[in-house]
Amino acid sequence: MGWRVLCEAGILEPKRTPLNITAVVLAGGLGTRLRPITLNIPKPLVRINEKPFLDYLLQKISSMGIRDVVLLTGYKHEMIEKYCRKGQKWGIRIKYSREPSPLGTGGAILKARKLIKNTALVLNGDSYFQLNLQGFLSSHQKNNSLATIFAMHGSLSDRGAIISSKNGQVLSFLEKQKGGFGLFNTGAYLIEPSALSFLAKKIHSRKFSMEKDGFPQLVAKKCMYAYKGKGKFLDIGTFAALAGAHKILLPKSQKKEAKIGAIFLDRDGVINKNRENYITHPDEFEFENGAIEGLKALSRLPLPLLIVTNQSIIGRKLASRKTLSKIHDKMLGVLVHNGIKITGILFCPHMPHKNCICRKPKTGMLLAAQKKFRIDLKKSFVIGDSSGDMLMGNNAGCTTILMATGYGGKDAKHPGKADYNAKNLSQAAKIVKELL
Ligand SMILES: [Mg+2]
Numbered sequence: 001m002g003w004r005v006l007c008e009a010g011i012l013e014p015k016r017t018p019l020n021i022t023a024v025v026l027a028g029g030l031g032t033r034l035r036p037i038t039l040n041i042p043k044p045l046v047r048i049n050e051k052p053f054l055d056y057l058l059q060k061i062s063s064m065g066i067r068d069v070v071l072l073t074g075y076k077h078e079m080i081e082k083y084c085r086k087g088q089k090w091g092i093r094i095k096y097s098r099e100p101s102p103l104g105t106g107g108a109i110l111k112a113r114k115l116i117k118n119t120a121l122v123l124n125g126d127s128y129f130q131l132n133l134q135g136f137l138s139s140h141q142k143n144n145s146l147a148t149i150f151a152m153h154g155s156l157s158d159r160g161a162i163i164s165s166k167n168g169q170v171l172s173f174l175e176k177q178k179g180g181f182g183l184f185n186t187g188a189y190l191i192e193p194s195a196l197s198f199l200a201k202k203i204h205s206r207k208f209s210m211e212k213d214g215f216p217q218l219v220a221k222k223c224m225y226a227y228k229g230k231g232k233f234l235d236i237g238t239f240a241a242l243a244g245a246h247k248i249l250l251p252k253s254q255k256k257e258a259k260i261g262a263i264f265l266d267r268d269g270v271i272n273k274n275r276e277n278y279i280t281h282p283d284e285f286e287f288e289n290g291a292i293e294g295l296k297a298l299s300r301l302p303l304p305l306l307i308v309t310n311q312s313i314i315g316r317k318l319a320s321r322k323t324l325s326k327i328h329d330k331m332l333g334v335l336v337h338n339g340i341k342i343t344g345i346l347f348c349p350h351m352p353h354k355n356c357i358c359r360k361p362k363t364g365m366l367l368a369a370q371k372k373f374r375i376d377l378k379k380s381f382v383i384g385d386s387s388g389d390m391l392m393g394n395n396a397g398c399t400t401i402l403m404a405t406g407y408g409g410k411d412a413k414h415p416g417k418a419d420y421n422a423k424n425l426s427q428a429a430k431i432v433k434e435l436l
Pocket residue numbers: 266267268269270384385386406
């Protein structure tokens with residue numbers, strides 16, 4: 001398992017393995033239905049809540065773990081390239097394939113064939129949805145499919161319908177429907193490079209529609225499937241849809257979602273045994289008695305678990321960040337094995353006299369977590385063994401639970417106040433549960 005440090009305050013979170021998939025985004029259309037807006041800018045750059053639509057889409061692609069993106073451009077190519085550049089802003093690598101004149105969806109994709117070396121996820125530059133890529137991809141692979149459509153169930157009005165067999169094999173596509181309910185084509189699909197080679201051999205025109213001319217060839221070959229997805233689906237092709245998009249893509253800060261509390265756990269003396277001279281090597285890490293049982297109980301609660309720990313060993317040069325990371329890998333390995341999920345680890349690497357904002361009893365680490373995970377500190381709990389843990393919790397408005405393990409609050413360094421006392425983590429979990 002890999003973990004990475006995200007910021008100086010030391011948030012660690014699981015590293016996503018980049019997916020061996022190329023996202024191919026159709027962004028070359030004229031956007032005629034959105035005129036006059038699209039007279040001056042291409043449709044993917046139409047702004048929604050101050051940001052171009054394409055920005056949301058590329059962010060989504062990046063968050064799915066995809067690193068390689070091919071943008072198929074045409075109309076107002078320069079504006080798209082100028083805005084997206086090489087994709088650094090989203091942590092992706094963008095390559096461009098520009099159609100000099102409209103080639104249709106199929107023609108545009110075949111033109112970019114050299115840039116597509118692995119399974120391609122083709123997306124419309126004017127639609128957005130919550131896509132469960134893992135499920136989609138594993139279904140595609142399980143079926144040994146050459147192309148798999150991301151289909152959804154819903155109103156068929158003005159949408160292309162899909163007729164499929166029980167196992168998902170596509171039997172036929174129906175033109176845009178007037179109404180009714182059923183499986184419709186979202187316009188997103190996974191396609192193999194071998195399917196593109198096959199189509200290149202079969203279709204002799206440079207300009208063609210993938211949906212109308214390409215897919216029927218794959219259906220006839222009996223190697224095309226539909227995957228039934230769920231969630232929100234949104235396109236910005238029309239003014240009516242555009243209005244809806246403004247609501248759905250509202251920035252998180254403007255959404256009135258209720259923030260949740262978290263459980264902040266001290267590490268030394270709570271999860272693992274304290275040692276006289278710090279823990280500077282994985283071999284020195286030993287779990288506290290009953291800690292794993294207690295952590296299991298805590299992780300059954302509906303609050304994220306975050307570890308918040310002062311690790312001045314780094315500032316004191318007693319261990320490197322790499323070693324600390326190894327110590328945490330050892331700990332997380334055991335926890336994951338026991339089904340315990342830790343949402344993040346925050347550590348302060350500084351020495352006390354550096355007067356940083358993150359060292360407990362200061363609240364810097366809690367504030368970093370609050371921001372990153374949208375946590376309501378007033379609904380949160382701090383579980384620790386020292387007076388510094390308690391004072392940090394008091395300062396941030398959290399409920400504090402003092403453990404009998406480790407220092408058991410007897411360090412008396414700070415005027416921290418415990419709201420509750422627990423002899424072990426199982427008991428702490430009970431206290432939290434009763435307060436929820
Ligand atoms: Mg401690």
